[in-house]
Amino acid sequence: MHRSAPATPEKAHAPAPRIRLARVLACAAVPVMLVAVGCSSGSGGGAKKSDSPSSSASAGGGKQASSSPSLAPAKFTKLPDACPSISAKSIDKYVPKAKTKAGEVGKTSDPQSQASCTWNGLEDKGVDGSNYRWLDIDFKRYDSTPGLGSGDSLAQKQFDRAVSGAKSTGDAKNVKTSPVSGLGDQATAITFDLKKDDANFRYGVVVVRTANAVIAVDYNGTGYEGADAPAAGDVQDGATAVAKEAVAAVATANNK
Template identity: 40%
Template sequence: MHRSAHRLTRILAASAAVPAILLATGCSMLGGGDDGSGSESTPSQKPEATPTVKAAKYSKLPDACSSIPEKTVKALVPKVKSPSGTAVKSSDAAARGGCTWSGLDDNGLKGSDFRWLDVSFQRYESDTALGTGEKRAEAFFKKQTAALAKPEGGKDVGTGRAEGIGDEAATVSYKETKDKETYVNQTVIARTANVVVTVNYNGAGLQGAKDPKSADLLKDAQQALASAVSAVK
């Protein structure tokens, strides 16, 4: 009886040790020790930097019909139909806009003087994929100037530079015939930062009146352009 009790005591002691061994083994498998024997940790990765681009200087455009003073409009377009101008419809007024004026000074048998004036604005926003607004405006200015220098049906085409207007400015002059009448055209285009401004000014002497001088029209067109560029600021 004494030997049986002693044997039972050893069996119970051995059985009690098993959970402790399993627990120790489980902790080792879970890597809970302080000796670094657990699973390898993945180092944290730094987020990629978001590309940035210099913000465009101008975030909006002026009202095109107010960009050229009414006094100037009346001087350039005699008998103007609407001194306040006719706005060109735009799907995005912050990116583009325009306005037109026309007038006919009818002198009966002495002939008539016709004038047409229009102004347009094109603004570019900075874009991380396309570049700064200024660079995009520069590209448009060059492309537009090249296209204007090849007017369809134009003759006696002349090109030049305009000094003191915006960051850069160019001029294109030519003549064209419509309904047997000769029209003298002057187009001046300027870039100021991320905005490109274009002014078209043309005139004709109708019913025997003398045609306007190209140099006079160019001077007037540059005056209108300077006002429009100033309005952007």
């Protein structure tokens, strides 16, 4: 699901903002962390990973843990709708001038096992340049499955894969990893820089496990025409804030 970075807008005699926006958003920034764990959504999307929650469930007959006394039942039995899980206020804050404020829903064959949504936008600030932002959120849920393990243990494996994938992003510079306290059962933040088509992108990735669900948030951006890329602290804070909303949305969906 690799997507190439947006083309750099022309420096002189720049076209009208709407034209520049169309050109830049035609090739959005790559949510590389989700490449590593095999997930995709948004422009230029690819296929979902074969090792998906739904495929794990089918391997064990798709039965809940209640059929096996040796496995504890999974805490969460469904996922929220991915796009509405993040508030419009947060989208306004973290993806100004979002191309589609409601988000672009990722394709899935089993929305109760995996769901995703993507937002991207270019904020034209005139002589101060333009700010491009990309936000991708991915949910995965695992059932307790005889022969495979509990929902929590399967989610733990996915959490480890996602963190490892983000940390090993190809050509990434200044990779930093830190735990995030008070978020789900465990959470890790990864920040790094990545250069694409002469633009310096800065990424903030937060991966969270809450019981048998895993949430991966990829928030990244760059600046054009004199604007700077966002600070590492800003993308990490943005990804963390979005992840908190997503964790709350999972709990709410299962309390209905």
